[in-house]
Amino acid sequence: MELTDGSRIAVIGGGPAGSFFSYYALEYARRFGLDLELDIFEAKDFTKIGSSGCNHCGGIVSESLVQELAADGLVIPSEIIQRGINTYTMHTEQGKRSIHAPTDEHRIAAVFRGSGPRGCLDKSLKGFDNYLLGLCQEKGAKLIPEKVTLLERTENGVMVGCSKSDMRKYDLVIGAVGLNINALELFKGICPSYSLPEVTRAYISEFIMKPGDIVRSLGSSMHVFLLDLPQITFGALIPKYNYITLVLLGKDIDKDIVQNFINSHQVRSCFPEDFPVKRALPCQCYPYINIKQGNNAYADRVVLIGDSASSKLYKNGIGAAFITAKAAASPAVFEGISKRHFEKYYKPICRDLDSDNWVGKWIFRVTRIIQKSAVLKRGLLYQVGKEQAKEHSTLRMSSALWDTFTGSAGYRNIFRRFLHPGLLFGLIRSTLTSNLSINNRHTHEKQEARQTL
Numbered sequence: 001m002e003l004t005d006g007s008r009i010a011v012i013g014g015g016p017a018g019s020f021f022s023y024y025a026l027e028y029a030r031r032f033g034l035d036l037e038l039d040i041f042e043a044k045d046f047t048k049i050g051s052s053g054c055n056h057c058g059g060i061v062s063e064s065l066v067q068e069l070a071a072d073g074l075v076i077p078s079e080i081i082q083r084g085i086n087t088y089t090m091h092t093e094q095g096k097r098s099i100h101a102p103t104d105e106h107r108i109a110a111v112f113r114g115s116g117p118r119g120c121l122d123k124s125l126k127g128f129d130n131y132l133l134g135l136c137q138e139k140g141a142k143l144i145p146e147k148v149t150l151l152e153r154t155e156n157g158v159m160v161g162c163s164k165s166d167m168r169k170y171d172l173v174i175g176a177v178g179l180n181i182n183a184l185e186l187f188k189g190i191c192p193s194y195s196l197p198e199v200t201r202a203y204i205s206e207f208i209m210k211p212g213d214i215v216r217s218l219g220s221s222m223h224v225f226l227l228d229l230p231q232i233t234f235g236a237l238i239p240k241y242n243y244i245t246l247v248l249l250g251k252d253i254d255k256d257i258v259q260n261f262i263n264s265h266q267v268r269s270c271f272p273e274d275f276p277v278k279r280a281l282p283c284q285c286y287p288y289i290n291i292k293q294g295n296n297a298y299a300d301r302v303v304l305i306g307d308s309a310s311s312k313l314y315k316n317g318i319g320a321a322f323i324t325a326k327a328a329a330s331p332a333v334f335e336g337i338s339k340r341h342f343e344k345y346y347k348p349i350c351r352d353l354d355s356d357n358w359v360g361k362w363i364f365r366v367t368r369i370i371q372k373s374a375v376l377k378r379g380l381l382y383q384v385g386k387e388q389a390k391e392h393s394t395l396r397m398s399s400a401l402w403d404t405f406t407g408s409a410g411y412r413n414i415f416r417r418f419l420h421p422g423l424l425f426g427l428i429r430s431t432l433t434s435n436l437s438i439n440n441r442h443t444h445e446k447q448e449a450r451q452t453l
């Protein structure tokens with residue numbers, strides 16, 4: 001079972017996973033001298049404003065992905081980038097600290113996936129997903145702007161059906177439908193041992209604001225919140241050009257959890273004093289996020305990629321889409337398209353992401369303990385503050401936190417760095433120093449109050 005000249009590939013879903021697969025499959029085929037026909041089926045129109053043209057996401061493209069794309073000659077054009085992020089500001093009830101990029105080359109891009117939030121009047125905005133689709137079309141992919149409603153196996157191929165056009169036969173079908181449950185169920189029919197990924201509800205909203213106000217309030221910093229609020233694993237404000245994106249990740253985020261977060265003093269203080277935070281939400285949604293990978297995401301002539309298969313827990317889902325897409329494109333073009341080929345060359349990549357996520361789960365458990373403890377948060381702030389203030393500091397804690405927030409490094413790598421004796425010793429010392437000094441200050445204040453009385 002191999003692709004030969006004239007073989008036909010159907011990519012179902014034109015989000016990052018579908019586009020990255022198409023781009024690399026066509027590029028590998030060109031190098032191999034193989035003439036392929038590749039159709040991308042995409043139900044959404046990414047030129048539309050609001051949710052009908054958007055794949056709901058915070059829009060952070062990690063520095064590792066920016067660099068990997070650049071290494072392959074894909075430089076994200078400046079008109080796609082809404083803002084370059086160069087620092088992370090960590091907020092807790094005990095104070096805040098800014099963490100600068102460990103080296104000057106590291107840059108993170110904040111983008112819109114679609115062409116702008118609901119109510120957006122600027123029709124010239126260009127989204128990330130549309131940019132990637134354009135690259136694939138330049139490489140020869142054909143875009144079919146339809147929703148796939150039927151997949152059926154035949155003896156030597158797979159039939160793909162849409163509501164508006166006739167069924168077509170393909171040699172290979174790629175499942176890049178994200179977490180669309182109906183579409184994933186279609187794949188179960190042609191990939192019987194596949195089990196769907198586990199999901200939970202997250203939250204995104206967009207606040208429109210004057211660019212100057214955004215610079216004054218948030219700067220070019222992504223603001224992350226380590227607050228003791230139930231069910232929130234990660235909360236962030238991401239500055240775009242004239243929008244601020246609010247992202248909440250955790251367990252089954254709902255309206256009350258969102259309100260609790262927005263009403264907290266730490267979040268409120270990131271907005272100008274007179275900004276009507278509660279009334280300023282023209283665009284908000286509760287999309288699913290992948291929290292456990294789907295299993296056996298391949299069969300003869302079929303492979304699922306991106307969120308539909310394996311992602312990265314809470315971070316860098318676009319980066320994981322890139323990894324899985326490239327990992328599926330290479331065996332499809334160079335080796336073969338049978339279940340055995342995908343098992344040998346694709347499965348190890350998914351397994352690697354999965355075991356990294358397992359470590360990630362432990363990191364988030366520890367983060368949850370820190371979130372609940374004022375004593376530990378004081379120590380953390382003190383340690384980061386000390387590292388950031390010193391010119392040639394080793395930045396152990398800052399760089400481990402930077403990679404945790406940005407999702408640029410794997411969780412195993414981050415975990416190893418958190419276990420470094422220098423980091424642990426520094427944190428213990430900072431926790432003791434910061435908490436003793438606050439105790440002394442309280443005692444002193446009490447004595448002064450008593451004397452005044």
Ligand SMILES: Cc1cc2nc3c(=O)[nH]c(=O)nc-3n(C[C@H](O)[C@H](O)[C@H](O)COP(=O)(O)OP(=O)(O)OC[C@H]3O[C@@H](n4cnc5c(N)ncnc54)[C@H](O)[C@@H]3O)c2cc1C
Nearest residue numbers: 013015016017043057058059060148178306307316317318
């Ligand atoms: C709240 C939240 C914030 C996030 N923030 C970030 C972030 O800042 N950075 C980051 O890297 N990741 C982030 N992610 C994760 C990221 O959005 C996903 O990992 C990424 O979009 C996965 O890409 P994909 O191509 O697999 O799926 P998707 O982006 O979901 O694309 C799937 C595509 O398939 C199409 N489709 C579905 N069914 C059909 C059908 N039957 N026929 C035709 N087309 C179909 C859909 O229209 C869609 O365009 C976030 C996720 C959430 C929920």
